[in-house]
Amino acid sequence: MPVLTRLMPSPVVVDIRAGALDDLAAILSDQRIAPTGSLAFAISGGSGQALRERFAPAFPDADWFDDADGTLDGAVKLADSIKRAGRYDAVVSLGGGKVVDCAKYAAARVGLPLVAVATNLAHDGLCSPVATLDNDMGRGSYGVPNPIGVVIDLNVIREAPARYVRAGIGDVICKISCVADWELSHEVNGEPVDGLAAAMARQAAQAVLRHPGGIGDDAFLTVLAEALVMCGLSMSVAGDSRPASGACHEICHAFDLLYPKRNALHGEQCGFGGTFATYLRGDLDTAREMAGTLRRHGLPVLASEMGFSDTDLVEAVRFAPQTRPGRYTILEHLDLSTDQIRDAYTDYAKAISS
The missing domain is CATH 1.20.1090.10 (Dehydroquinate synthase-like - alpha domain)
Structure with missing residues (x-):
């Protein structure tokens, strides 16, 4: 009888702890994620901007994109911006659920893996194979690959609005x-x-x-x-x-x-x-x-x-x-x-x- 096994897509890195973002540079230097260190960061206009100020010095060669607004149009725009800007190893989302969903869709569209860095715990989209985006008809769900990495710093989570x-x-x-x-x-x-x-x-x-x-x-x-x-x-x-x-x-x-x-x-x-x-x-x-x-x-x-x-x-x-x-x-x-x-x-x- 042959031995059968199930191969399931899952992140190569899941880091959940206080202070996890202090080691973000080391996490993203993992050869399975970014062998050349070329990264595209997708951020929001809120918490993402603050995180950019914190991490930009550690990633001098990274490019930063602020198109992740939670809409399908924004996700397509983000994908187009990443595609035009250059060649990257991975996309990194910094922010809440809207940013993660936009970045998941955009990364799938340009054929890159995604590392999700969550700033709140509002829903299970941070590691799901679904991107939920607002569109002209209301809101739609789109199939995408799971993130290749998930980083959740409990210190950052505690700073998020309690409701989220x-x-x-x-x-x-x-x-x-x-x-x-x-x-x-x-x-x-x-x-x-x-x-x-x-x-x-x-x-x-x-x-x-x-x-x-x-x-x-x-x-x-x-x-x-x-x-x-x-x-x-x-x-x-x-x-x-x-x-x-x-x-x-x-x-x-x-x-x-x-x-x-x-x-x-x-x-x-x-x-x-x-x-x-x-x-x-x-x-x-x-x-x-x-x-x-x-x-x-x-x-x-x-x-x-x-x-x-x-x-x-x-x-x-x-x-x-x-x-x-x-x-x-x-x-x-x-x-x-x-x-x-x-x-x-x-x-x-x-x-x-x-």
């Missing part, structure tokens, strides 16, 4: 619901479930769900950062976003499309959506545990806490399946009417408060 760190907690915890949706589709429709991908996403969520610390603790931030990386890698293992995107993300995308001027963060909406979907699935104990953890970290568990009315919530849940045609989750399974959604949400609000 808490949001990552919601985006991790909702994976409990994502995997349950995947397994539901398997039971009903026979959709294959990749056991390794499911295990990676679920265990990442459980690690954050049950950790007693908070965002001021290095131990908790390390677990959260590792969980976000694992969730991203679970999508690479599956070859699909299935282990990390279910009813929770359908609800999140519905909020984004129906109410684009609201300012709720992706992870906040997904944490809420995953908890509500878990309740709809009939798993009250887990829904209460998820809600309790979200509350402890200052995250919303009700629509009103994100600036949405109950009517907004009902409309979003009703619309949510249209955001992912062909994906089967608890929302498609129950196919609730408007009145049923309203009643279910009223019962959910009472259940998690009792």
Whole structure:
């Protein structure tokens, strides 16, 4: 019998610790990343500019690009700028999620590996094979290679707005619901479930769900950062976003499309959506545990806490399946009417408060 093995794309470097950026030059000199040391840095106009001032002296031959604005047009512009400027070993993103997603798309477009240097932990995009970018139709997801390196300096993370760190907690915890949706589709429709991908996403969520610390603790931030990386890698293992995107993300995308001027963060909406979907699935104990953890970290568990009315919530849940045609989750399974959604949400609000 032949011995078979699975080869999965994964970073050659994952450095998560306080002070990691002090060694960024050494990390980027890794021959597997930048054999000639020629680098293109993609930055934002906020934290990225401050990091440029800090690191430019250590990389005198690097070129710096500030086109990473979180849009598809910006990502294409970034790719064109990098292509015109010269030959590079790798692209390095310095900033938050918008910068990472722009740089992932641009690096893929010009055929270069990406090193993601995260300045916050708002969602699992820092190590996923997906770039989420704003476009003329709203927002789209684009398949890209995983980063070849991930660097997360906990000292930098602590300087980020607390809300952007808490949001990552919601985006991790909702994976409990994502995997349950995947397994539901398997039971009903026979959709294959990749056991390794499911295990990676679920265990990442459980690690954050049950950790007693908070965002001021290095131990908790390390677990959260590792969980976000694992969730991203679970999508690479599956070859699909299935282990990390279910009813929770359908609800999140519905909020984004129906109410684009609201300012709720992706992870906040997904944490809420995953908890509500878990309740709809009939798993009250887990829904209460998820809600309790979200509350402890200052995250919303009700629509009103994100600036949405109950009517907004009902409309979003009703619309949510249209955001992912062909994906089967608890929302498609129950196919609730408007009145049923309203009643279910009223019962959910009472259940998690009792």
